[in-house]
Amino acid sequence: MPTGTPSPLQRDASQPLAGQLAERYAQRIRERLLLPGARLPSVRDCARQHGVSPHTVVAAYDQLQAAGLVEARRQRGFFVRETRPPATTARAARPASALPRQAPVDATALIRGMFEADAARSPGLGTLPADWLDPTLLQSALRRLSSDTAVQMSYGDPSGDERLRVALSQRLADLGIHAGPAQILTTNGATHALDLLIRTQLQPGDAVLVDDPGWSVIFARLTQAGIRLLPVPRGPAGPDLAVLAALAAQHAPRAYLTVSVLHNPTGHSLDLATAHQLLRLADEHDFLVIEDDSYGFLAPEHLPRLAALDGLRRVVYVGGFSKVLTPAWRVGYLAAAPERLTALTDTKLLDGLTSSPVLERAVALCLEQGRLRRHAQRLRERLGAARQRVAALAARQGFQWATPPDGLFGWLDTGVDTERLAQPLLDAGWLTAPGALFSATRRPGSLMRVNMATSLDPAFWRQLRACVDELQRRPAPG
Template sequence: MLARSASQTLAEQLAGHYAARIRQRLLLPGARLPSVRESARRHRVSPSTVVAAYDQLLAQGLVEAKRQRGFFVRDGDTLAPRAAAATPEATAEAARLAITTETALRLAAPRRPPPVDATALIRGMFAADAQRPAPGLGTLPAEWLDAAMLQTALRRVMAPAKSASATHVPSSYLSYGEPAGDTRLRHALAQRLADFGVPATPAQIVTANGATHALDICSRALLAPGDAVLVDEPGWSVEFARLTQLGMRLLPVPRGVDGPDLAAMAALAKAHRPRLYVTCSVLHNPTGASLGLASAHQVLRLAEQHDFRILEDDTYAHLAPAHAPRLSALDGLRRTIYVSGFAKILAPGWRVGFMAAPPDLVERFVDVKLLGTLTTPALLEQAVAVCLEQGWLRRHADRVIARLGAARTRTVKLALASGCRFVTPPAGLFGWIDTGVDTERLATDMLDDGWLLAPGTVFHPGRQPSTLMRINFATTQDPRFWRAFEKARQG
């Protein structure tokens, strides 16, 4: 990475490297930079070069040195260029702080509640090394997707327009789509939901630009700033960030193999009167666990007792058994709202999602959708409808499930051989593993080598230190990753 013949000094290049990571939010506020010795070893430079680079970052106001702890990324609210470079005395003190005992350097940085920094994981998706799998991403490899199926679906949708004269082009191609979403897709979705036992008519379904957009519509329609919301912990970092930006108070409920900690949920509900519980009941992100039937019944009882609604995120429905218990099926869409989408199974860019809701909420959701995006793209929605109607999506999902099962078997063996422990039984797309080391630090180190990880800290609202990590079974079959992982963990 560092070029000795470049026009910049090695220290300037190294400072620029870390500065770019910080400004791109790939190094989050509170994250600890590698120690002077560790950075010197990693980048094959002298400790004095690293000290000079860190001095430049200090002068730019991007990092701060903390006694007996090391260098940390400053909070985004306080980032500002400094008027002058640090004094030689300050540089010497910074070096002394950095070169200390291993035990002291492994102490965690002070933690702030920064769920909005979950965007770092999203930004990482666009910064990932295209030549290497990204173990931390939540998508399928591109080669697993069926581009031919998508092209055929689009051709079928476009065929009537191509064959018609210019004066007979369907009006849906020349105007806004329907406010609630394409009628053809909503009928196909109603049939799809019936397979899960979710009783939704087409009139109860509203489409969105992906499942995340559907979750956002529901939150904006049902909540006001200051409302309390129950969330799974660990849970989806982007959901924590989104709710926090809307001004909600998050109430983390510990999530186990069979579902949420019911005693903790009951206590939180009694004390805080939440308006909503947001959960991923089947193939939970990040643990891969699914809600047990007994737990599902108890969750619904608590919702009735404490008068809160349940927002059920079934993003990974296409990778899960149809018979897996859905809260929306057990409840009959009375207190529940069911959300899902197709980006995880078709392609990340196919942002087609939807929500199935109680009849009295539908128009409220449509109003929020109209204010935010007007309507959703009818062309893509009709193409998804074709994939559902023709059975293409079901057959594609079956192939992906079989391929994922084989990948999961291989990845489990590699993870166990590398000394990791699975916290929950391996299932679905994600594995939730204990690495035995601080995974935020591990993620920082491995990012320099082109490996994007999903450390456990981003799956907690309070971003506490964690030895856990989410892996994508489809993208962690490469033994090169596990060799790099073992090297970074030992370093």
């Protein structure tokens, strides 16, 4: 378990303490252990951690600033600047276990941390822990396909396995979304479906409305594609429609990318009145609505989906199975109006020819037999019990939720800047997801996403309380 205790500076070395401290942070920046946008510890915190005077820390930070590695932001502190890493670094020569862990500062860092983390000590995890899933369901489906050479020895249909698209058509009908198999395109996970939509429906320079808070991976993908983000505040009932209308009138967005059910990170779901008004604004301002329902299997079927209300006229619906089957099976899909599918299928072909016919047929079997539906029902019941336990643990330590949690996530108010909070928690062995990661503008705040399935250990809540109390005793960074 990482301790987070830095090795002491050498007081008898020829290099001054300020120079040693500056070189220590410079090495972390060069090795991408501190990524662009990461905030350095406050002067007082850094002095305490390294056993030096605040004057020494100020001198070290000045050297880093002079070298162009960090920048000072008024009233906030020192932050790592964007730099181009060298072709080779010292990191390759060091064992991974010897590297100090850094709290996540962006979407990539959070995902990397999730891959490396122990789920039992990862309240910031974005998925269910492995022991909540059902490996026998997957193994049974694969065994049934072991002798099906037609599936195993072909590229498959560019649109996706036909049996899966038929089963998905029935699944969507249960949600009130009427889409025939010809209106469904399978993908390598829901994220791939979103990527296809970005590449075929949008152009660099376009403006796109996004939920704020929202999923930072989508912010990063849109920004990489040259898209301008228009953040829309997200509340318990859905987006702030007044803000959305004003942004739409001013910027003429091409699309709105949203999660209508069990929103990540807040757990909110769209209410019916807001959904109707949102679709009216989409018609009035002529923008596409991309509805990401990645967590849909964890939600009751009766919750309103925009695609059901719109009939896939202006809405494109995106779903997947990684959250309830296994993250290893990258099987997703989208449902859209027929006139949109040709371009999307062409992009999929250029991207990787087809998606896996074996995995898609296995998912089709899980759907056809009703086993996936029963598995999802068990997960919903287990999550319900977990939410009650987590709510009790949070209340016992004096914490409150921004709104009552639902689904997999809760949006917790810690009372302190969660970017500052993330590092001492990680030093104690707990990976968390600070709220700034879910802000399109990286706005700091006191909110944190909490995974209901991986936050059941009372030790985490005691540690959280201790770290919050410690931060509240310290002055805010200047």
